[in-house]
Structures are given as C-alpha cells and as structure tokens.
Amino acid sequence: MDWTYWLFLLLKMVIVLGWALLMVPLLIYMERKVLADFQARIGPNRVGPVGILQPIADGIKLLLKEDLLPAKADKYVHFLAPLVAVVPAFLALSVVPFGPITHKETGTGYFVTHVNVGLLFILGLGSLNVYAITLAGWASNNKYSLMGGIRSSAQMISYELSMGLALIPVLMIAGSLDLVRIVENLGVAKGEGLSRLLLTVPLTISFVIYCICGVAETNRAPFDFPEAESELVAGFHTEYSSMRFALFFLSEYVNMITVCALATTLFLGGWKFPFVPETGPFPLLVFLAKVMIGLYGYMWMRATWPRLRYDRLMKLGWTRLLPIALANIILTGILMIAFQ
Amino acid sequence: MTYFSSVEGSLFLITALVAVVSAVMVITQRNPVYSALFLVLTFCALAVLYLLLGAQFIAMVQVIVYAGAIMVLFLFVIMLLNLDRPLETQSKLKHQRLVAGVLAAVLLVEMIYLLHRGLPTTGTQPSPPRNFGTVEEVARVLFRDFVLAFEVTSIVLLIGMIGVIVLAKRHLDEKKAAAPERILSPLRKE
Amino acid sequence: MVPTSMYLAVSALLFVLGVTGVLIRRNAIVIFMCIELMLNAANLAFVALSRHFGQMQGQVVVFFVMAVAAAEVAIGLAIIVALFRQRETVDVDEVNLLKG
Numbered sequence: 001m002d003w004t005y006w007l008f009l010l011l012k013m014v015i016v017l018g019w020a021l022l023m024v025p026l027l028i029y030m031e032r033k034v035l036a037d038f039q040a041r042i043g044p045n046r047v048g049p050v051g052i053l054q055p056i057a058d059g060i061k062l063l064l065k066e067d068l069l070p071a072k073a074d075k076y077v078h079f080l081a082p083l084v085a086v087v088p089a090f091l092a093l094s095v096v097p098f099g100p101i102t103h104k105e106t107g108t109g110y111f112v113t114h115v116n117v118g119l120l121f122i123l124g125l126g127s128l129n130v131y132a133i134t135l136a137g138w139a140s141n142n143k144y145s146l147m148g149g150i151r152s153s154a155q156m157i158s159y160e161l162s163m164g165l166a167l168i169p170v171l172m173i174a175g176s177l178d179l180v181r182i183v184e185n186l187g188v189a190k191g192e193g194l195s196r197l198l199l200t201v202p203l204t205i206s207f208v209i210y211c212i213c214g215v216a217e218t219n220r221a222p223f224d225f226p227e228a229e230s231e232l233v234a235g236f237h238t239e240y241s242s243m244r245f246a247l248f249f250l251s252e253y254v255n256m257i258t259v260c261a262l263a264t265t266l267f268l269g270g271w272k273f274p275f276v277p278e279t280g281p282f283p284l285l286v287f288l289a290k291v292m293i294g295l296y297g298y299m300w301m302r303a304t305w306p307r308l309r310y311d312r313l314m315k316l317g318w319t320r321l322l323p324i325a326l327a328n329i330i331l332t333g334i335l336m337i338a339f340q
Numbered sequence: 341m342t343y344f345s346s347v348e349g350s351l352f353l354i355t356a357l358v359a360v361v362s363a364v365m366v367i368t369q370r371n372p373v374y375s376a377l378f379l380v381l382t383f384c385a386l387a388v389l390y391l392l393l394g395a396q397f398i399a400m401v402q403v404i405v406y407a408g409a410i411m412v413l414f415l416f417v418i419m420l421l422n423l424d425r426p427l428e429t430q431s432k433l434k435h436q437r438l439v440a441g442v443l444a445a446v447l448l449v450e451m452i453y454l455l456h457r458g459l460p461t462t463g464t465q466p467s468p469p470r471n472f473g474t475v476e477e478v479a480r481v482l483f484r485d486f487v488l489a490f491e492v493t494s495i496v497l498l499i500g501m502i503g504v505i506v507l508a509k510r511h512l513d514e515k516k517a518a519a520p521e522r523i524l525s526p527l528r529k530e
Numbered sequence: 531m532v533p534t535s536m537y538l539a540v541s542a543l544l545f546v547l548g549v550t551g552v553l554i555r556r557n558a559i560v561i562f563m564c565i566e567l568m569l570n571a572a573n574l575a576f577v578a579l580s581r582h583f584g585q586m587q588g589q590v591v592v593f594f595v596m597a598v599a600a601a602e603v604a605i606g607l608a609i610i611v612a613l614f615r616q617r618e619t620v621d622v623d624e625v626n627l628l629k630g
Binding site for chain 2: 531532535536537538539540541542543544545546547548549550551553554555557559560562563564566567570573574575577578580581584586587589590592593594596597598599600601602603604605607608609610611612614620
C-alpha cells in the first residue's frame with residue numbers, strides 16, 4: 001500500500017477512462033459508416049480523409065452550441081440528470097477485466113480494480129442508469145420528455161430483471177461473482193466431453209437473452225423507445241442541448257461498450273482465444289477485438305430491424321424472456337447435478 | 341478520536357455525514373421528487389458504510405434493490421400521480437412540528453444512551469475472518485440456518501404481487517373510475 | 531478501525547430522522563419514504579453488529595429485511611395509488627374516513 005501502488009492505480013484509471021473517451025468518437029464514426037453501407041450510401045466523407053474527423057467536428061459543434069434551459073424546468077434536476085447518466089457508465093468500466101491477473105501476490109493485472117462482487121457492482125450501476133432518463137424526462141417539463149422517461153423506466157426495469165436472471169446460469173457454472181475468476185473458471189467448470197457440450201446449451205440461451213436485454217438496457221434500436229423520434233420527438237432529451245446532450249450521448253456509447261465487455265467476459269471467454277498466448281499485449285488485443293465484434297452487432301441490429309411496438313416490447317420482456325430465463329436456470333441446475 | 345485520521349475513518353466520517361444530511365433533506369424538502377432523490381443518496385451512502393463494515397454483498401444488494409428498484413417505483417408513482425407539487429393544506433394539529441421535534445429528540449437521546457450502554461464488549465472480533473461478508477458466506481448461513489425463513493420470504497413476495505394486482509386493478513365495469521387523462525396528465529400545472 | 535458505537539450512533543440518528551419525518555409530514559408518499567429510512571437505519575445497526583461479533587447472521591437478516599421491504603413498498607404504493615384514485619389526494623389529514 002505504498003505510493004507506487006496508488007500511482008499505478010491512478011495510471012490505470014486514466015488509461016481506461018481515456019480509452020473509453022477515445023472509443024466514443026471512433027464508434028460514432030464507425031456507426032455512421034456502417035449504417036451508410038447498409039443503406040447503400042457513402043456516409044460522412046467531407047471532414048478529413050474519408051470523413052474520419054467528422055465526429056470531432058460534431059463534438060466541437062455540440063460544445064459551442066447554446067445551452068438551453070426550458071422555462072419552468074427544474075434546473076437542479078435538469079443539471080443532475082446528465083451527470084447521473086455519465087458517472088455510473090464510466091464507473092462500470094473500473095471492474096471490467098481486460099486481461100488476467102499478472103502479479104499473483106499483489107493481485108494486480110489488466111484491470112483497474114478487482115472486487116469479489118464485480119458482477120453485482122456492474123448490475124448495481126446499471127440499475128442507477130434508469131434515474132438519468134426518468135429525471136431528465138421529468139425535469140424538462142415537457143410531456144413528450146416525461147412520456148419518454150416513464151416509458152423507459154418501465155422498459156429498463158422489465159429488461160433488467162430478465163438480464164439478471166440470464167446471468168445466473170453463468171454464476172452457477174463458474175461458481176463466482178468475481179469477473180476474473182468467471183473467465184478463468186468457466187472453461188474448466190464445464191468439464192469435458194458430454195458435460196461440456198450439454199452445459200453449453202443453457203449458456204447459449206443465456207447469451208441470446210443477455211444480448212436482447214443488453215440492447216434494451218442501452219436504449220438502442222430496435223428498443224430505442226425513450227427517444228423514438230417519430231412518436232416522442234426524441235423523448236427524454238428533447239430539451240437538452242449542447243454539453244448536456246453530449247453527456248447523454250457519451251453515456252449511451254459507454255454503456256454499449258460496458259454491455260459488450262460484460263458479454264465478452266461472461267460468455268465469449270474474455271481475454272482467452274485458442275493458440276493466443278496470455279502474455280504481453282495479446283490478452284488486451286483479444287478482448288478488444290471481441291468487444292468490437294459486439295459493437296458491430298449493435299450497429300447491424302440498428303440497421304436491420306425496425307422499432308418494436310411498445311406493447312410488443314413489454315410482452316416480449318415479461319411473457320417470453322422472463323419465463324425462458326427462469327426455465328434456463330432450472331435446466332442449468334439439472335445438468336449440473338447430473339454431471340457432478 | 342484518533343481513528344478519524346485513517347483512510348477508513350475519514351471515509352466513514354464523510355459517508356455518515358452525507359447519509360445524515362441527505363436524510364434531513366428527505367424530511368424537509370417540500371417537493372416529493374427531491375425527497376426521493378435525497379433518499380437515494382442516503383441509500384447509496386449506507387451502501388458505502390456497508391462496504392466499510394465488510395459486507396460487500398449486502399452493499400451491492402442495497403444499491404440494486406433500494407436504489408435501483410424501490411426508489412424508482414417511488415419516483416414512478418410520484419410522477420404518474422402528478423404529486424410533484426407541495427401540498428397546500430394546513431395541518432389540523434397545532435404545534436405538530438414542535439411536539440414532533442421534542443419527541444424525536446427524546447427518542448434520540450434514549451436510543452444513543454441505550455445503544456452505548458447495551459453494546460457488550462465481550463465476544464468482539466476486531467478482525468473478522470478473511471472471507472467475511474462474501475457471497476459464499478452469506479449463502480452458507482442463508483441456506484443452512486435460515487432456509488425456512490428464505491422460503492417464507494418467497495411466499496411473502498408472491499402475496500405482495502397478488503396484493504398489488506388486486507389493489508391496482510381498475511374495475512372495468514365501474515364508470516366512476518378515474519379518467520386516464522386525470523391520472524396521466526404529465527405537465528405540471530403552475 | 532472505527533468503533534461499532536459510531537455506526538450505531540449514525541443508525542440511531544437516521545432512525546430518529548425517519549420518525550420525525552413520519553410525525554411532521556402529511557404527504558403519504560413522503561411518510562412512506564421515511565418508513566423506508568427507518569428500516570435502513572435498522573439494517574445499518576444489524577450490519578454493524580454483525581461486524582462487531584464476526585457473525586454472518588446479521589447480514590442475512592438484512593437480506594430478509596430488504597426482501598420484505600420490497601414487497602411492502604409495492605403494496606404500500608398500490609394503496610397510495612388506489613387512495614389517489616378515490617380521493618385525488620395523498621394528504622393523510624384528508625384521509626379520515628374508514629369507508630371510501
């Protein structure tokens with residue numbers, strides 16, 4: 001616990017924070033290019049070579065815009081809401097394991113910190129996310145914003161439940177809430193031969209449910225109800241402009257990164273890949289590659305599927321995903337006892 | 341008072357202060373939305389205190405259950421019923437605040453005195469075992485010593501669900517049920 | 531290490547604040563929030579004593595309190611919503627009839 005420990009910790013925090021902040025413009029550019037490809041057009045191509053500087057130009061434009069506050073809006077809560085969106089989004093990255101433990105004696109490795117309830121920590125921060133949208137909707141004193149806020153709080157609570165239940169089979173098999181240990185244990189705990197093959201079944205179901213819920217939790221198409229332009233004139237952030245809007249935008253993309261990083265950790269083997277050594281930069285590269293594939297999946301979904309109808313969304317969450325997730329837990333239990 | 345100079349001590353001091361001050365704000369704010377938000381802050385501060393006490397699992401469950409689910413429900417109801425304005429009525433009881441304050445002060449003195457006197461010094465464990473408060477330890481006690489209580493809790497939750505549905509279900513044949521626009525008018529009328 | 535009595539003092543303070551809130555407020559929702567505050571104060575005492583004695587039972591009891599509080603909140607808010615539908619108020623001074 002000497003000063004080098006604290007300095008090292010600080011350095012790791014800065015690196016992860018910087019990485020997330022750099023990822024966001026990259027993702028915005030990537031999203032616009034990918035969507036353009038899907039829709040057979042070119043996409044941003046004016047600012048810089050092949051439009052690479054477009055997100056930076058957009059960012060500068062957002063910063064220079066006037067910061068509006070609607071009349072009779074609640075100014076404290078209006079100010080608080082974007083902060084509540086951004087802070088948990090970045091905090092969640094602090095427990096994501098980008099690689100294995102490198103020093104057994106001090107317990108440090110390719111992550112900011114290592115807590116034995118890491119998964120619950122991320123779920124807890126995710127549950128704070130709903131406040132940002134609800135409060136933004138309420139504080140704007142605008143009926144479309146409030147509708148967007150209330151809709152999304154219902155949506156996020158419903159899908160958080162299925163998401164939590166979808167993660168339980170992973171915990172049961174890995175036997176830990178510690179994200180590093182989950183990655184290390186999961187492969188071994190599944191056993192060999194038939195046991196390995198059969199235990200993959202509930203994990204695959206979990207993965208599919210997790211992906212659906214993850215998209216719904218981050219309010220991305222086809223579950224982008226809180227902002228639904230055609231119904232709610234952009235919903236909870238109608239009355240937000242300039243820097244405050246940028247913070248919402250930032251938190252949405254950072255949340256996407258977190259959801260993908262968690263999917264990588266829990267279902268896709270984290271930093272591990274066949275025939276790739278677990279030393280030097282390789283675990284980091286493998287992890288980031290897997291996260292990028294997940295993020296591409298987000299964009300693919302946005303380009304492919306139209307928005308669901310609101311009642312269908314609720315029906316999907318409560319009458320399809322929830323029972324399947326519950327049955328999946330029972331299936332996992334039976335399989336685990338059978339192969340004990 | 342030397343223990344406040346350590347990292348743990350100062351963390352305790354700050355979080356305890358946040359918890360108490362925001363609890364005061366909960367009961368003094370006129371707008372229920374503000375009360376609810378300060379209560380969320382109190383709950384988060386309590387979660388940090390649980391972490392300081394080595395109860396990691398309970399701390400996370402506190403955030404997920406209280407901050408993430410219960411308080412969202414409160415906010416939801418406040419916004420849905422359009423209650424985000426202070427009540428204008430005068431209390432029918434005279435000197436209600438004064439009497440309440442005196443009674444609360446008496447209770448506080450009594451509680452602190454009893455807690456201080458009643459805290460046994462025997463059986464203290466200055467340094468609990470290494471895995472104290474982990475999910476494994478909570479689960480071991482929960483599913484060995486408290487398994488019946490655990491099952492009963494699930495029935496309590498089931499009854500809660502049924503009760504809510506019965507209470508919230510609007511009788512469709514009843515004409516006098518509140519019109520939806522009265523319940524769901526989102527704009528605050530000034 | 532911070533002595534247990536400090537945690538218990540915070541717990542007592544929060545509990546008393548909850549009691550005061552119930553006594554001075556007339557908005558049913560705020561009263562309900564104060565009850566939650568009191569439950570949490572009790573939880574803090576449980577966790578502090580669990581640490582004091584090195585026993586896990588205290589934390590398990592907190593777990594039960596949270597589960598029961600969740601059910602309680604759902605029921606309580608449903609009652610408040612039903613009350614609002616009937617009377618269009620949540621002021622407890624206005625609600626003085628046993629019969630709707």
